[in-house]
Amino acid sequence: MSDPELLLKRMVDRLAKGPIRTPAIEQAFRQVPRHHFLPDIPLDEVYRDQNVTTKEEGGVRLSSSTAPWVMASMLEQLQPEPGQRILEVGTGTGYNAAILARLVTDTGEISTVDVDDEVIRGAVQGLARAGHDGHKTPKGAARVTARASDGFLGDPDGAPWDAMLVTVRTATIPRAWVEQISPGGRLVVPFALRSVRHGQLSVGFEVREDHLVGSSYVDCDFILPRGDMSMVGRDLQLRDSRGLLWSDAGGDLSTEQILGLFDHPAYHRLAPIQADVRELIEDFQMWLVAHDADSFSLVARDEHLAWEKLTPMIERPGQFRGAGGLCDGSGLAMLGFSPSRELVIVSHGSPTCADRLSDRLLRWHEAGRPGRKQMRMSVYPSGHGPTPVAATPGVRIQEPWGDVCVDWP
Numbered sequence: 001m002s003d004p005e006l007l008l009k010r011m012v013d014r015l016a017k018g019p020i021r022t023p024a025i026e027q028a029f030r031q032v033p034r035h036h037f038l039p040d041i042p043l044d045e046v047y048r049d050q051n052v053t054t055k056e057e058g059g060v061r062l063s064s065s066t067a068p069w070v071m072a073s074m075l076e077q078l079q080p081e082p083g084q085r086i087l088e089v090g091t092g093t094g095y096n097a098a099i100l101a102r103l104v105t106d107t108g109e110i111s112t113v114d115v116d117d118e119v120i121r122g123a124v125q126g127l128a129r130a131g132h133d134g135h136k137t138p139k140g141a142a143r144v145t146a147r148a149s150d151g152f153l154g155d156p157d158g159a160p161w162d163a164m165l166v167t168v169r170t171a172t173i174p175r176a177w178v179e180q181i182s183p184g185g186r187l188v189v190p191f192a193l194r195s196v197r198h199g200q201l202s203v204g205f206e207v208r209e210d211h212l213v214g215s216s217y218v219d220c221d222f223i224l225p226r227g228d229m230s231m232v233g234r235d236l237q238l239r240d241s242r243g244l245l246w247s248d249a250g251g252d253l254s255t256e257q258i259l260g261l262f263d264h265p266a267y268h269r270l271a272p273i274q275a276d277v278r279e280l281i282e283d284f285q286m287w288l289v290a291h292d293a294d295s296f297s298l299v300a301r302d303e304h305l306a307w308e309k310l311t312p313m314i315e316r317p318g319q320f321r322g323a324g325g326l327c328d329g330s331g332l333a334m335l336g337f338s339p340s341r342e343l344v345i346v347s348h349g350s351p352t353c354a355d356r357l358s359d360r361l362l363r364w365h366e367a368g369r370p371g372r373k374q375m376r377m378s379v380y381p382s383g384h385g386p387t388p389v390a391a392t393p394g395v396r397i398q399e400p401w402g403d404v405c406v407d408w409p
């Protein structure tokens, strides 16, 4: 089937039964055809509700069109309103900016910035195909200004903004963003706790003068940012002659150190509690990242040496195996399921990580297995006075750019 109107209708019908809860967001998706922004992609793929990579170098994704279900979830977090002025960081194809333009209507304004000139040129063409041509806009839609700039600086010329939507992963919350959003405004951002990829959630923050309070948390997996201010340093891409291995490791571990640990014999022990994959990935993993700077995850593609060596926590046969746990350079310990589906801790090198992982699992269980649904996060960018410790029980992570407080009340 290749009728774009029908394909768009079916995609939005599915979104309306899933992440979309607001009629205006559903309407905006119906008004903006995605294929205008992905002209070289077969229509069936365009409307498959998945992420589409649009720029890649050496196996690293540099730009993409976010999966529509993730876009819809983040727009629900943002709740744009007619008349608002919104800044998007990470223009990509321009598709999301065009949807935002419908939501704020012709009384609002959208500014979108991308660090990549070439990406901006493509977005301007896509926006033109969708009716945003120079000063011309589709009826009822806001004007969109797309320009090349490092989004970690925000867009000071247009500030204050009513809201900001970031569509690239970040491990920092630059002060510029907080200062450029009006008090009470929203910031929706794919935030990677402790810089690790598996500590990533789209957080809907409300701006309260000098700090941010999170109120909604949605699954996402965005690409790494570029530019001098991005400060994401721990997403390692480990490569050896047999393929690719993706890893997140706390601290400053090198590729060689992590791969070298796999040369130590593997020790298996039964985990102190049992839990299913969903609980581990959605709930325990975020608890572990918040509580432990050595949190670690690993995804092995097929043909890689770690494929055979990895006792998987999650597996898609023939495609990937993944596991997570702790790694401190002298040893690593990961959770996985044995062939009889028992949760085990597999360790290489020093056993200290395995002991700690076992202890963390027990503490999470004793705390009532808190998950992301109960989680609360607030952010205090540095330079804005001390973090009110008493008001934020839980974990306080001190980063060079500010404090992140996480608790599970």
Ligand SMILES: C[S@@+](CC[C@H](N)C(=O)[O-])C[C@H]1O[C@@H](n2cnc3c(N)ncnc32)[C@H](O)[C@@H]1O
Pocket (backbone or CB within 6 Å): 062, 063, 064, 065, 066, 089, 090, 091, 092, 093, 094, 095, 096, 097, 113, 114, 115, 116, 119, 149, 150, 151, 152, 167, 168, 222, 223, 224, 225, 226, 227, 230
């Ligand atoms: C997932 S894509 C954005 C998807 C986009 N919103 C859409 O609707 O197609 C992320 C984009 O962020 C851009 N990016 C990376 N680092 C950036 C930075 N420091 N400032 C602004 N944009 C950045 C990338 O070039 C990429 O185009």
